Amino acid sequence: MSKLLKTSVGCLMLLxxxxxxxxxxxxxxxxVVPLVNDKLDLSKFVNDSTIDGSGVNYVLDLKRxxxxxxxxxxxxxxxxxxxxxxxxxxxxxxxxxGFTFYNSxxxxxxxxxxAQLKLIQIQEGYIDFELENxxxxxxxxxxxxxxxTKYGVTLSKTFFIKAGTQTNPGRIKESxxxxxxQIDLRGINGDSYNRLQSLVKIKSDPDGVAVSVTSQxxxxxxxxxxxxxxxxxxxYFGKKxxxxxxxxxxxxxxxxxxxxxxxxxxxxxLKMENGIKMDGTGLIKYLKxxxxxxxxxxxSGGQVGTTFTIDQPTGSFATLQPSMREIIFNSGNSNxxxxxxxxxxxxxxxxxxxxxxxxxxxxxxxxxxxxxRLRLTLEAQMPLTIKLDELTIRDTFAFNLNQKKxxxxxxxxxxxxxxxxxxxxxxxxxxLFLNENDVVIETVNASQPIISALYGEQNSQxxxxxxxxxxxxxxxASVEKLSESKQIVIEASFSTPxxxxxxxxxxxxPVNAYLGxxxxxxxxxxxxx
Numbered sequence: 001m002s003k004l005l006k007t008s009v010g011c012l013m014l015l016x017x018x019x020x021x022x023x024x025x026x027x028x029x030x031x032v033v034p035l036v037n038d039k040l041d042l043s044k045f046v047n048d049s050t051i052d053g054s055g056v057n058y059v060l061d062l063k064r065x066x067x068x069x070x071x072x073x074x075x076x077x078x079x080x081x082x083x084x085x086x087x088x089x090x091x092x093x094x095x096x097x098g099f100t101f102y103n104s105x106x107x108x109x110x111x112x113x114x115a116q117l118k119l120i121q122i123q124e125g126y127i128d129f130e131l132e133n134x135x136x137x138x139x140x141x142x143x144x145x146x147x148x149t150k151y152g153v154t155l156s157k158t159f160f161i162k163a164g165t166q167t168n169p170g171r172i173k174e175s176x177x178x179x180x181x182q183i184d185l186r187g188i189n190g191d192s193y194n195r196l197q198s199l200v201k202i203k204s205d206p207d208g209v210a211v212s213v214t215s216q217x218x219x220x221x222x223x224x225x226x227x228x229x230x231x232x233x234x235x236y237f238g239k240k241x242x243x244x245x246x247x248x249x250x251x252x253x254x255x256x257x258x259x260x261x262x263x264x265x266x267x268x269x270l271k272m273e274n275g276i277k278m279d280g281t282g283l284i285k286y287l288k289x290x291x292x293x294x295x296x297x298x299x300s301g302g303q304v305g306t307t308f309t310i311d312q313p314t315g316s317f318a319t320l321q322p323s324m325r326e327i328i329f330n331s332g333n334s335n336x337x338x339x340x341x342x343x344x345x346x347x348x349x350x351x352x353x354x355x356x357x358x359x360x361x362x363x364x365x366x367x368x369x370x371x372x373r374l375r376l377t378l379e380a381q382m383p384l385t386i387k388l389d390e391l392t393i394r395d396t397f398a399f400n401l402n403q404k405k406x407x408x409x410x411x412x413x414x415x416x417x418x419x420x421x422x423x424x425x426x427x428x429x430x431x432l433f434l435n436e437n438d439v440v441i442e443t444v445n446a447s448q449p450i451i452s453a454l455y456g457e458q459n460s461q462x463x464x465x466x467x468x469x470x471x472x473x474x475x476x477a478s479v480e481k482l483s484e485s486k487q488i489v490i491e492a493s494f495s496t497p498x499x500x501x502x503x504x505x506x507x508x509x510p511v512n513a514y515l516g517x518x519x520x521x522x523x524x525x526x527x528x529x
Contacts, residue, residue, distance in 0.1 A: 039516045057508040058384040066246045066270075066349050069374040074276060074355070075115060075237055077125075077228040082108045084221040086200055092214035097137070098206035101213060105146065105199045107187055114238035116193040118364055122181045125228035132220040133161035133170040137208035143221060144199040147184035155181060163208070166217065178228075185235070193235055193364065198223065232317075234367050236360045237278055243352040253345045256292050259391035259493060261341055264506060266382040268329045268336050272310060275322035275372035279361060280310035283352045284327065289344030297342040301334030303327045310353070313372075320369055340380075351376070385508045388425065392493040396434075398486065413479070413522060415472040419450060420516035422465040424507035426452040427494045431472060433485040440489075442481045447471045450515075454499045454507070463510060 052059040086102055095101050110117075133139050144156040157176060164170035187195030200221055204211070272282060283306070287299035311323035329336040353374065356366070427450035433442040448470045456466030474482075498505040 037518050039514050041512070041514050053511045055511065057510050058513075060380065060382055060384050062378075062380045064248060064378045066248075066376045066378055067244070067351070067374075068376075069242065069353075071230055071233065071276075071368045071370065071372055073242075074278075074368055074374070075117070075230060075233045077120070077225065077230065078111070079224065079226050079228075080110055081222060081224040082196070082198065084198065084200060084223075086202065086219040086221055087217060088213060088215040090215050092212050094210060095135075095137075095204045095213050096210045097204055097208050100201060100203040102200065102202035102219070105188065105197055108196045108198060110185070110194045110196060112194050114240075115235065116238070116360070116364060117185050117233055117235035118193050119185065119232075119234040120183050120230055121232040122178050122183065123229045123231040123370070125178045126175050126226045127178055128173070128175045128222075128224040128226055129157070129159065130173050130220070130222040130224075131159055131161055131171070132218070133164050134166045134217045134219065135163065135211050135213055136165070137163050137211045138170070138205035139219070140203045140205065141219065141221065142199075142201040142203075143223065144201070145183075146197040146199055147186075148178070148181055148196075149184075150181045160205075169220075175226075178225075230368075231370050232368065234365065236362065236364045237355060237366045237368070239357065239359060240355045241352060242355070244350075246349045246351070248347050250343075250345055250347070253343045254292055255393045255395055256343055257392045257394040257491065258293075260389045261343065261391055262387035262389070262506070263337060263340055264382065264385050265331045266336065266340070266380065268340075269379045270327040270329075271377045271379060272308075272325040272327070273322045273373060273375040273377070274310050274325075275313050275320055275369065276374055277312050277362075277365070277367040279312070279356050279358060280374075281307050281354045281357050282310050282325075283307045285350035285352060286348070287339070288348045288350075289339050289342045290346045290348075291342050292345050295342060297335070297339050297344070299329065299334060299336065299339045302329035302336070304334075310374075316367075317369055320371060322373070383508060385506050386496070387504050387506045388494045388496045389504050390493045390495055392491060394489055394491050396487055396489045413474040415474075416520050416522060417470040417472075418467075418518040418520075419470060420465055420467050420514075421450055421456075422453050422459070422463045422513045423509065423515060424452050424454050424464075424496055424513075425494045426450060426497055427492055429470065429472065430491050432489040432491060433478075433481060434487040434489060435484050436486045438487070441484055442478050444472060444474065444478055447473060452497060452499075453513075454497075461512065463512060 052061045142158040148155040162170040289297045313322045429446040431444045451466045453464045496507045
């Protein structure tokens with residue numbers, strides 16, 4: 001409603017901003033200008049929510065994800081460089097063309113903090129190779145990574161490096177993709193973890209020359225794992241704590257300046273979904289709601305502050321079934337009504353998730369799959385039934401009317417709103433004019449209220465509605481103060497009175513409820529020539 005009035009009043013003031021030449025002749029002129037012909041429905045009143053309109057009355061069906069951890073949040077492979085300085089153990093040998101003079105396997109430990117991985121599958125990633133040849137003939141260096149396979153084939157790459165010297169070796173750089181590869185990290189004996197194997201073979205160029213190779217000749221073989229994204233991981237993921245806050249704002253509530261709202265008994269659920277095979281515990285430290293006036297309501301009860309276990313899922317890749325845990329807040333076990341009725345603009349959740357709090361009790365069989373999630377969602381489902389008691393909404397916008405009495409100017413006016421209201425709400429409107437110091441210098445009340453649909457009759461759709469007219473008068477005294485105004489505040493207060501008792505009651509909002517508005521400006525203009 002406030003957005004509509006903002007548009008209407010703004011248009012009115014623009015239309016009235018007129019000037020003319022200085023003359024002694026003057027007369028009054030009456031103007032009527034149509035401004036708005038619109039119909040507002042529930043979508044204009046509800047922000048960032050899901051509304052179910054399949055029944056007779058609207059139902060609020062809200063779902064909000066508060067956090068959502070995936071595989072990469074639990075396990076990540078850092079960019080890792082493996083630098084092998086390959087050389088003879090001692091002495092020197094004469095190498096003829098085409099002779100293989102080095103063939104050796106080594107293990108390299110990946111630095112993964114307290115994680116102990118045995119098997120990973122790569123979705124995306126690269127190995128950047130950099131190789132050096134310090135001898136006077138070209139060489140073929142084959143780098144094979146035992147345990148790194150794609151569809152059962154071991155990763156192997158042969159590079160040719162031109163001849164060089166110890167001070168100016170021949171060099172080559174090349175990158176290869178390791179997407180869709182599987183890496184066995186159990187080491188040479190198959191009983192370890194975080195162990196990557198590399199096999200290096202060096203053969204002299206068959207078309208080269210014979211050279212002498214000594215233990216001082218270093219054949220550098222660098223392999224850098226870069227931008228590795230995992231598809232699957234198995235092992236022990238270590239003990240860690242994921243503690244943070246999640247915040248979500250409801251900007252609509254920024255407009256609320258006073259009054260109260262009452263909602264019926266409702267149930268709000270926090271749902272924990274775990275698709276990662278690991279032990280864990282969770283703790284909701286707090287849920288806090290802060291409204292526009294700064295009033296804070298902390299949610300209490302319903303397991304807030306109580307540690308709970310996180311169960312493991314069942315199944316595997318295609319058959320994975322996440323475990324589910326619900327934390328329920330209702331009127332019997334918590335202050336959920338007071339929490340929601342606070343109309344929090346800012347809402348915060350503090351949480352702590354502990355992974356493997358009891359250590360490696362799985363024997364290294366933690367698993368995380370591509371579809372695995374550790375997710376917490378907030379869900380609320382209830383009939384959109386509310387009671388309003390002078391719930392006041394304010395909206396402010398800039399205003400500037402430069403008019404002088406010795407020129408054509410506004411003397412008085414009326415903003416007329418013809419309303420067709422199918423909502424069970426009653427409303428009162430007033431305008432506040434503020435000067436450059438944000439001080440209210442004039443207040444104008446609408447002459448009539450918005451009348452609730454419950455006082456009306458049924459239309460052709462079977463909806464109760466009430467037709468009426470509302471006027472916002474601008475007297476001569478009010479208009480004289482408009483030149484000092486720099487902002488206009490539109491204030492609307494809503495209640496839900498019962499047609500019989502006139503006291504506010506719970507009302508359901510019928511599907512297809514609307515507020516039809518036709519706005520026009522009627523004003524007197526003093527014309528001077």
